[in-house]
Amino acid sequence: MSSHHFVKEQQEPAVLILEVDQVRFDQVSPLLEWVPTVLVSEKALELVLSWGIKIDVILASESFQSENQHLLEEQYPVRFISASADDYLQTGLDYLISSDHSAVHLVGLAHLKALDLREKLDLLNLTILDGDWKYYPVTSGEFKKWFAESTIHIHGEEGMPVQIQNENGELILPITYATMLEVPDGITEIKAPGAFWIGEQVYS
Structure with missing residues (x-):
């Protein structure tokens, strides 16, 4: 074949x-x-x-x-x-x-x-x-990935709280129209009570 x-x-x-x-x-x-x-x-x-x-x-x-x-x-x-x-x-x-x-x-x-x-x-x-952006869904409500230092986009239901943890520390914030997040080199963990999408800039 x-x-x-x-x-x-x-x-x-x-x-x-x-x-x-x-x-x-x-x-x-x-x-x-x-x-x-x-x-x-x-x-x-x-x-x-x-x-x-x-x-x-x-x-x-x-x-x-x-x-x-x-x-x-x-x-x-x-x-x-x-x-x-x-x-x-x-x-x-x-x-x-x-x-x-x-x-x-x-x-x-x-x-x-x-x-x-x-x-x-x-x-x-x-x-x-x-x-220039690629988006993929996180249906489990939990996400963990190694990123190079960059900006990512978290997209989901307006107002849904997301918990973010990486070398910069931990914060909880509500998703807004354009929730852009600066991430450092290393593992970033994101948790939310519902499905959300992660956007990465893959082309410049």
């Missing part, structure tokens, strides 16, 4: 590209290393096609599909899935769940929409690439 067929068995996190306004190819290309399933919204399609990558699913309106049947040959074996502009995300996630994927990178999704994904977190391992 070739490696291509091996990874198409949903072993690798899929890539769902929703918007490309704040996204560069060099940010996305590491996600494509093992030939994952790639879904692209109609809105992002033109730029993604210019990258020359293999697309598996195009999320598009029925009018777009009828006007762009040539893509079915040019990108074979691509398939269309009907979706309107306001439900690319939901339709893409439902497709991935129904096709037994367990993980997906969401490219070009505003991190502010992360809290809308709560019901999907039991079904999919999600990460969000929003501009």
Whole structure:
């Protein structure tokens, strides 16, 4: 069995590209290393096609599909899935769940929409690439990681208290719209009474 067929068995996190306004190819290309399933919204399609990558699913309106049947040959074996502009995300996630994927990178999704994904977190391992930042959920309410000295973003329900412990000491603060936290070299522990997301700046 070739490696291509091996990874198409949903072993690798899929890539769902929703918007490309704040996204560069060099940010996305590491996600494509093992030939994952790639879904692209109609809105992002033109730029993604210019990258020359293999697309598996195009999320598009029925009018777009009828006007762009040539893509079915040019990108074979691509398939269309009907979706309107306001439900690319939901339709893409439902497709991935129904096709037994367990993980997906969401490219070009505003991190502010992360809290809308709560019901999907039991079904999919999600990460969000929003501009230069990568976000991942902490569903257990407890998080522990070694960081290089940097700034991280804690995103969750407004007002939810979080307890933070690292070499700088311990503090408890409520999550606000943009809870940015300077972390020192070393282990940082974060605890909260509910799910939250951690954002790291992965590109500069």
